[in-house]
Amino acid sequence: xxxxxxxxxxxxxxxxxxxxxxxxxxxxxxxxxxxxxxxxxxxxxxxxxxxxxxxxxxxxxxxxxxxxxxxxxxxxxxxxxxxxxxxxxxxxxxxxxxxxxxxxxxxxxxxxxxxxxxxxxxxxxxxxxxxxxxxxxxxxxxxxxxxxxxxxxxxxxxxxxxxxxxxxxxxxxxxxxxxxxxxxxxxxxxxxxxxxxxxxxxxxxxxxxxxxxxxxxxxxxxxxxxxxxxxxxxxxxxxxxxxxxxxxxxxxxxxxxxxxxxxxxxxxxxxxxxxxxxxxxxxxxxxxxxxxxxxxxxxxxxxxxxxxxxxxxxxxxxxxxxxxxxxxxxxxxxxxxxxxxxxxxxxxxxxxxxxxxxxxxxxxxxxxxxxxxxxxxxxxxxxxxxxxxxxxxxxxxxxxxxxxxxxxxxxxx
Amino acid sequence: xxxxxxxxxxxxxxxxxxxxxxxxxxxxxxxxxxxxxxxxxxxxxxxxxxxxxxxxxxxxxxxxxxxxxxxxxxxxxxxxxxxxxxxxxxxxxxxxxxxxxxxxxxxxxxxxxxxxxxxxxxxxxxxxxxxxxxxxxxxxxxxxxxxxxxxxxxxxxxxxxxxxxxxxxxxxxxxxxxxxxxxxxxxxxxxxxxxxxxxxxxxxxxxxxxxxxxxxxxxxxxxxxxxxxxxxxxxxxxxxxxxxxxxxxxxxxxxxxxxxxxxxxxxxxxxxxxxxxxxxxxxxxxxxxxxxxxxxxxxxxxxxxxxxxxxxxxxxxxxxxxxxxxxxxxxxxxxxxxxxxxxxxxxxxxxxxxxxxxxxxxxxxxxxxxxxxxxxxxxxxxxxxxxxxxxxxxx
Numbered sequence: 001x002x003x004x005x006x007x008x009x010x011x012x013x014x015x016x017x018x019x020x021x022x023x024x025x026x027x028x029x030x031x032x033x034x035x036x037x038x039x040x041x042x043x044x045x046x047x048x049x050x051x052x053x054x055x056x057x058x059x060x061x062x063x064x065x066x067x068x069x070x071x072x073x074x075x076x077x078x079x080x081x082x083x084x085x086x087x088x089x090x091x092x093x094x095x096x097x098x099x100x101x102x103x104x105x106x107x108x109x110x111x112x113x114x115x116x117x118x119x120x121x122x123x124x125x126x127x128x129x130x131x132x133x134x135x136x137x138x139x140x141x142x143x144x145x146x147x148x149x150x151x152x153x154x155x156x157x158x159x160x161x162x163x164x165x166x167x168x169x170x171x172x173x174x175x176x177x178x179x180x181x182x183x184x185x186x187x188x189x190x191x192x193x194x195x196x197x198x199x200x201x202x203x204x205x206x207x208x209x210x211x212x213x214x215x216x217x218x219x220x221x222x223x224x225x226x227x228x229x230x231x232x233x234x235x236x237x238x239x240x241x242x243x244x245x246x247x248x249x250x251x252x253x254x255x256x257x258x259x260x261x262x263x264x265x266x267x268x269x270x271x272x273x274x275x276x277x278x279x280x281x282x283x284x285x286x287x288x289x290x291x292x293x294x295x296x297x298x299x300x301x302x303x304x305x306x307x308x309x310x311x312x313x314x315x316x317x318x319x320x321x322x323x324x325x326x327x328x329x330x331x332x333x334x335x336x337x338x339x340x341x342x343x344x345x346x347x348x349x350x351x352x353x354x355x356x357x358x359x360x361x362x363x364x365x366x367x368x369x370x371x372x373x374x375x376x377x378x379x380x381x382x383x384x385x386x387x388x389x390x391x392x393x394x395x396x397x398x399x400x401x402x403x404x405x406x407x408x409x410x411x412x413x
Numbered sequence: 414x415x416x417x418x419x420x421x422x423x424x425x426x427x428x429x430x431x432x433x434x435x436x437x438x439x440x441x442x443x444x445x446x447x448x449x450x451x452x453x454x455x456x457x458x459x460x461x462x463x464x465x466x467x468x469x470x471x472x473x474x475x476x477x478x479x480x481x482x483x484x485x486x487x488x489x490x491x492x493x494x495x496x497x498x499x500x501x502x503x504x505x506x507x508x509x510x511x512x513x514x515x516x517x518x519x520x521x522x523x524x525x526x527x528x529x530x531x532x533x534x535x536x537x538x539x540x541x542x543x544x545x546x547x548x549x550x551x552x553x554x555x556x557x558x559x560x561x562x563x564x565x566x567x568x569x570x571x572x573x574x575x576x577x578x579x580x581x582x583x584x585x586x587x588x589x590x591x592x593x594x595x596x597x598x599x600x601x602x603x604x605x606x607x608x609x610x611x612x613x614x615x616x617x618x619x620x621x622x623x624x625x626x627x628x629x630x631x632x633x634x635x636x637x638x639x640x641x642x643x644x645x646x647x648x649x650x651x652x653x654x655x656x657x658x659x660x661x662x663x664x665x666x667x668x669x670x671x672x673x674x675x676x677x678x679x680x681x682x683x684x685x686x687x688x689x690x691x692x693x694x695x696x697x698x699x700x701x702x703x704x705x706x707x708x709x710x711x712x713x714x715x716x717x718x719x720x721x722x723x724x725x726x727x728x729x730x731x732x733x734x735x736x737x738x739x740x741x742x743x744x745x746x747x748x749x750x751x752x753x754x755x756x757x758x759x760x761x762x763x764x765x766x767x768x769x770x771x772x773x774x775x776x777x778x779x780x781x782x783x784x785x786x787x788x789x790x791x792x793x794x795x796x797x798x799x800x801x802x803x804x805x806x807x808x
Contacts, residue, residue: 126624127624180635180639183635183636184636186632187617187621187629187632187633187636190621190624190625190629191617191621193624194620194621194623194624195560195620196560198560198563199563199617199620202567202613202617203613203617205613206606206609206610206614206640207640209606209609209610210606210610210640210643210644213606213643213644213647214643216647217643217646217647220647220650220651220654220736221650223735223736224650224654226734226735227654227657227658227735227736228657228661230730230733230734231658231661231730231734232661234712234730234733235664235665235709237712238668279664280664280667282664282665282666282667282668283667283668285668309667310664313660313663314660316656316659317653317656317657317660318649318653318656319649319652319657320653320656320657320660
């Protein structure tokens with residue numbers, strides 16, 4: 001069904017475009033080559049959205065030579081070597097070529113409709129307001145038709161509604177990329193018109209160079225939390241009671257944050273904060289940590305120093321600037337009886353409250369020198385008991401909901 | 414304390430002298446160019462060009478070594494191609510001063526002083542390249558020979574980049590008493606991609622100037638800043654790694670109060686020695702991480718274990734972390750006395766020296782150090798000794 005629709009659409013578009021045939025510039029072949037390379041190098045700009053550099057190249061082709069020559073360029077860009085190597089259905093290839101072709105045709109028609117000819121047909125290359133308006137319309141047309149067709153394709157394949165697919169794709173976040181790529185495409189078209197292949201090469205080489213840097217950035221960025229996790233695990237391994245603690249607290253904190261619908265960057269932040277929240281405990285003597293008796297005042301002071309110690313260690317790390325206050329205040333209580341600063345509910349950072357709940361839960365459900373681990377039910381009951389005075393009640397319920405969806409309905413009071 | 418501050422004062426005097434000389438030569442070349450060109454000066458253009466310089470300065474790059482670098486080549490190139498050189502140099506100075514004023518409250522006197530010197534330095538680059546304008550501008554404004562303008566633009570761009578790198582290296586070398594060749598290599602390697610972007614965008618703006626006018630430049634500047642921003646993200650995450658691992662290494666020392674700061678000091682010494690021995694940038698980074706984590710195996714271990722067991726434990730811990738995997742072997746071998754690999758020897762010797770310094774003076778520690786080392790470790794010890802005696806550039 002997919003194939004029939006796309007084929008039908010292609011035929012219709014070709015019919016429509018036949019009325020506006022224009023001679024193509026020799027640079028079209030070169031642009032086609034660039035488009036092909038761009039698509040297969042799969043370069044994406046460092047912003048939200050996955051429009052690739054090929055959009056800029058297709059747009060440049062539209063501006064240069066109008067719809068038909070642009071189809072050649074777009075078609076070259078639609079051929080994905082990896083798809084061929086993976087032996088995906090040939091209809092996917094046809095669909096991709098068709099949807100790119102149709103979108104450039106629509107873009108080109110829009111520009112022509114607004115009275116502006118392709119650059120290749122100009123005697124003198126000169127910009128004015130009319131041209132700018134027409135080109136903007138062309139870019140928008142290209143983008144919108146592309147998105148609509150791709151979303152329709154996904155919707156048909158997955159059996160979803162079109163609006164749902166578009167919401168899932170977060171189309172609105174593509175807009176900044178769209179603006180940048182349209183500007184790049186415009187510059188590219190003018191460069192090619194002025195200086196041919198050399199111009200295109202000069203303009204595109206930096207983007208290809210930037211690609212490698214950006215890929216390394218993504219790898220490092222992904223690996224950062226894991227690196228921290230491993231180092232913290234190694235540090236905590238020295239004491240049987242702290243071993244794995246930060247890892248588990250991070251898991252609980254993450255669950256609560258996701259359940260509370262916090263943004264993904266906030267979720268990453270709380271995860272990092274949770275992994276690092278107890279690094280200040282290293283200095284606490286083993287005998288204090290593993291003591292089965294009541295602690296002396298001195299020992300209590302030692303343990304209570306760890307939020308300040310931990311956050312102090314991290315103050316020199318610019319990247320973790322947001323983590324520092326979260327760690328410093330993770331032992332504050334809503335009623336102000338916490339440490340180190342005795343903050344009350346309204347003063348405590350929200351993420352510190354999340355961390356406090358997660359930390360509390362893991363502490364209760366782990367073995368300690370002075371008592372064995374509580375069961376989940378007992379721990380939940382205890383957390384509810386201190387909700388309002390020590391812990392945030394809403395966050396407690398959120399955690400309970402994550403642990404045991406049915407327990408949320410049971411009211412032990 | 415006294416030798417350090419005296420050294421620092423001498424270094425800054427040398428720096429100022431260097432920049433002053435550059436400024437004089439740049440003033441000369443600017444004057445000559447102005448004298449020989451038709452359009453000497455355009456006051457009205459200083460404003461917009463200064464604005465462009467200011468925008469480019471906003472995205473300061475902070476390099477892994479800690480230096481701040483402002484790259485404005487795209488603006489410089491476009492300005493040389495389109496406005497009188499005196500206008501461009503003035504605009505650059507104005508933008509720099511405004512930038513300084515904007516950041517004044519956030520930093521101390523030393524940093525501001527260094528930044529001020531850099532403003533002058535980057536303006537001198539523009540001045541020194543001014544004569545090229547006599548060739549470039551006619552080509553830019555001639556609507557026919559577009560390809561020639563392109564190539565000329567690229568050549569001027571390369572000239573600007575070379576001058577930029579040369580002056581940056583000179584200032585670095587004078588400030589920290591570093592050798593020229595490895596410094597310029599390091600800077601070129603780190604900043605090469607960014608410079609390439611600036612040249613390409615500047616050339617594009619010049620080439621499209623005839624048809625699009627100044628808006629071509631605005632687009633080119635915007636694209637440059639976006640690409641530079643992604644590069645900045647990359648630098649930021651690399652810095653995050655270095656700082657985080659440093660903090661965690663410090664955390665791991667908390668249960669051995671006598672060792673407080675040991676990892677950081679060893680790391681700084683080792684990198685200085687390594688740099689002196691000609692290690693590449695990649696090797697220095699590996700050395701830094703291995704040095705920061707060389708004693709992580711001591712965590713929770715009993716005091717009686719043999720010297721090597723903590724090295725093995727440390728290597729075990731670090732091997733499991735993909736990012737740090739190649740530091741593992743260096744950590745494992747850092748106490749080896751029988752023919753150790755060079756990097757491991759550097760860390761071993763620096764660590765040994767730092768421990769000696771906990772109880773002895775510099776002289777005593779050095780004597781004790783060179784007394785019981787042989788082979789590779791002795792070579793390293795000698796390097797460390799000459800480094801410390803030279804009194805400059807640690808860190």
